[in-house]
Amino acid sequence: MMTKRQLGKLCAGIGLLAALVILALDVLFPGREGGFGPGQITALLVSIALFLLGMSLLPLGDDPA
Amino acid sequence: MLFSLATLLLLSQLLVLAGYAANLLAFPFDYDQGEGYELEAVRYLSQFQLPYQDVDRFPYYGSHYPPLFHIVLVPFHWAFGPAYWYGRALSLACVLLTALAIAYAVGKESGHRSIATLAGLAFLASNTVYHQAPLFRHHTLMVLLETLAVVLLATAPGDLRKVPTRRLLWCSTLVIAAGFAKPLAIFTALAISAYLILRAPQRAWRWILGSALAGAAIFVGFLWLSEGEWWRQIIIANANSPSILHGWRLARLWLRVHGWLIAPALLLVGFEWYFSRISLYSLWFVCTAFFSAISSGGWGAGDNYYMTAIAATCILSGIFAARILQQQWRFPQNAYGRLIHRLAPLARSLRQPLFLLPAVLYLGYALAVLHHPTDTPGFRELAQLLGHEANVLPERPFYDGARTSLGHYPPGYSNIGHFTTEEDVRAGWLIVDWLRQTAGPVISEDAGFAIRAEKSVITHAPFLWNLAERDHFDSSALIAQLAAREFSAIVLRAPFFPADVEAAIFAHYEEVAEIPLNGFRYRILEPRVS
Structure with missing residues (x-):
């Protein structure tokens, strides 16, 4: 059974990783067309939201998720 | 009074659906x-x-x-022989059964029969559900199978780690079947997988692996039987790049029309996130709403992609409303709960107005989704009373609340619903x-x-x-x-x-x-x- 803290860490980790990958896309693939477009911005916002939601679960400790 | 009005309006939408279905069952063409x-x-x-x-x-x-x-x-x-009526009748039956499953889910969770009935009626009253209900199309069968799978698992009594394997097998079978009705069921499979990982991680991996293998075996079988055409026709032909703009417009429409029930559904999701255990219904709602928003903007996609999310919305909002009426909201003494407890005096003073909230939500929803003929006795008077004018295809006496007064709608919204x-x-x-x-x-x-x-x-x-x-x-x-x-x-x-x-x-x-x-x-x- 997963706890709120474990779930929080998981969500925050996924959100952070996704945000870094999205930001790094243009560095990793400099030839990509379109630049930092609306799709990337939306995905970045979702990733940040997931990170924050995950972080907000950390104070809840071992409560069951 | 407000509840009676909301029920009456939602029942009137059921009547419109019956008329639309009867009209299409008799219509011999596309x-x-x-x-x-x-x-x-x-x-x-x-x-x-x-x-x-x-x-x-x-x-x-x-x-x-x-x-x-x-x-x-x-x-x-x-x-x-070849005829449209039986495909349309099957689709309609799927929608009606889905509404019953929604009512059952809310009733089982809350024990509140009136709200359970309203939740089922709310699903049937949705413009998106109404459009799709009597069509010779796959989508409603997928939604029914998804809903049954979710309700079956969510209503399992006791600890999920001890739930009989037979129930998990049924759940798996229903999800796989839904996927072979329409591949969008993958979003429901994701929600169920996440739920199992949260509650019973060891069983989750066995369930995920077993279901994936069973689905893959059927997939490979079709690939072999069709000499490879299955891949080209099911995968490549459906790989549309979604348009963010179209997706955004459809998401806005979904929020505007269903917002009266989406708001309480979101509040319940938030409550479970911080104050309770996260339910399968919440995960289902989040997964299907999120992925519907992403995928609905593609060519050939549309507002019908939200139908599963609408089912989840109706269940969550029903549970939310029932808890208000039964005074079942309890905030635990955790880090955030202590903040809420400080607001207890305010909550006590708001108790009376809060009791009105469920009725207001359902009434607001019923008015937002309203769609009806403008020339039929009874509905003609309703149209005059509410100032509704026909706003669908030219020369069709039908009003659709999801459209503007000029009949405009975002790309991907089904331009149907009128009678032939x-x-x-x-x-x-x-x-x-x-x-x-x-x-x-x-x-x-x-x-x-x-x-x-x-x-x-x-x-x-x-x-x-x-x-x-x-x-x-x-x-x-x-x-x-x-x-x-x-x-x-x-x-x-x-x-x-x-x-x-x-x-x-x-x-x-x-x-x-x-x-x-x-x-x-x-x-x-x-x-x-x-």
């Missing part, structure tokens, strides 16, 4: 674009052939949907008679006319367009047949053919008649004489 192609897929299967034919060769027909919906209809095809008329039926038979009088094969963009004229169904226009867009359709044989004027007539509606095919059609065929039907102009083309 109502929504593409229904005839699904009927043709049933015919293939009824003759023990897969509809996933080599589309590069005559008759250039294929299907971009998995076959479960078609397979269920095969006995009806054997018994009654005697003139539509007469016009349909006129086209059929025209095709019957021709000697050779015909192409009809709405396959129903060819089927009624007892001609072979040749081509599947939007499907060929999809494949051509991905460079997976070799149009040379079809264009050669068009150039040789081998088809005695072509019936066009949109048209949705690939550009080179469309160019060949207009190069070698000329328009000889135009017949209005169901708000569209059907053009009949015959070979040019020169």
Whole structure:
């Protein structure tokens, strides 16, 4: 059974990783067309939201998720 | 009083749905674009052939949907021949059963029968559900199977780690079946997987692996049986790049029309996130709403992609409303709960107004989704009372609350819902008679006319367009047949053919008649004489 803290860490980790990958896309693939477009911005916002939601679960400790 | 009004309005929407369904069950032609192609897929299967034919060769027909919906209809095809009514009746039955499953879920969770009934009625009153309910299409079967799988697992008593394996197997079977009705069920599979990981991680991996293997085995079976066409037709043809703008507009429409129930659903999700255990319904709502928003903006997609999220919305909002009426909101003494407890005096003073909230939510929702004829006794008076004017297709007396007063709607929103008329039926038979009088094969963009004229169904226009867009359709044989004027007539509606095919059609065929039907102009083309 997963706890709120474990779930929080998981969500925050996924959100952070996704945000870094999205930001790094243009560095990793400099030839990509379109630049930092609306799709990337939306995905970045979702990733940040997931990170924050995950972080907000950390104070809840071992409560069951 | 407010509850009675909301119930009355939602019941009136059920009445409109009954009228719409009766109207379409009797309508012998394609109502929504593409229904005839699904009927043709049933015919293939009824003759023990897969509809996933080599589309590069005559008759250039294929299907971009998995076959479960078609397979269920095969006995009806054997018994009654090619007809639309049984596919539309099955679709309607799926929607009604989904509403019952929603009511059961809310009733089981809350024990509040009135709210459970309202939750089921709210699902049926949704404009999106209304549009899809009586169509010869797959989507409703998928939604029913998804809902049954979720409700079956969510209502499992006790600790999920000790739930009988049989229940998990049923859940798995329903989700896989939903996926073979329409692949969008993958989002529900994701929600169930996440739920199992949260509650019973060890069983979760076994369930995920087992379900994935079973689904993959069926997939490979179809791949083998169709000699590879399954991949091209189910995967490649459906790989549309979603338009963010279209997706955003549809998401806004979904929020605007269903917002009265989305808001309480979101509040319950938030409550479970911080103060309680996260339910399967919450995960289902988040997964399906999120992925619907992403995928609904693609070509060929649309507001119907939200139907599963609407089912989840109705369940969550029903539970939310029931908890208010039963005073069941309890905040634990955790880090955030202590903050909430400080607001207890305020909450006590708001108790009376809060009791009104469920009724206000359902009444607001009922008014937002309202759709009805504007010329039928009873609804005519309602339209006058609320100031509703017909706002659907030209000359159709029907009001749809999801559209603007001028009838505008975002791309992807289904331009249907109005009733067909005697003139539509007469016009349909006129086209059929025209095709019957021709000697050779015909192409009809709405396959129903060819089927009624007892001609072979040749081509599947939007499907060929999809494949051509991905460079997976070799149009040379079809264009050669068009150039040789081998088809005695072509019936066009949109048209949705690939550009080179469309160019060949207009190069070698000329328009000889135009017949209005169901708000569209059907053009009949015959070979040019020169």
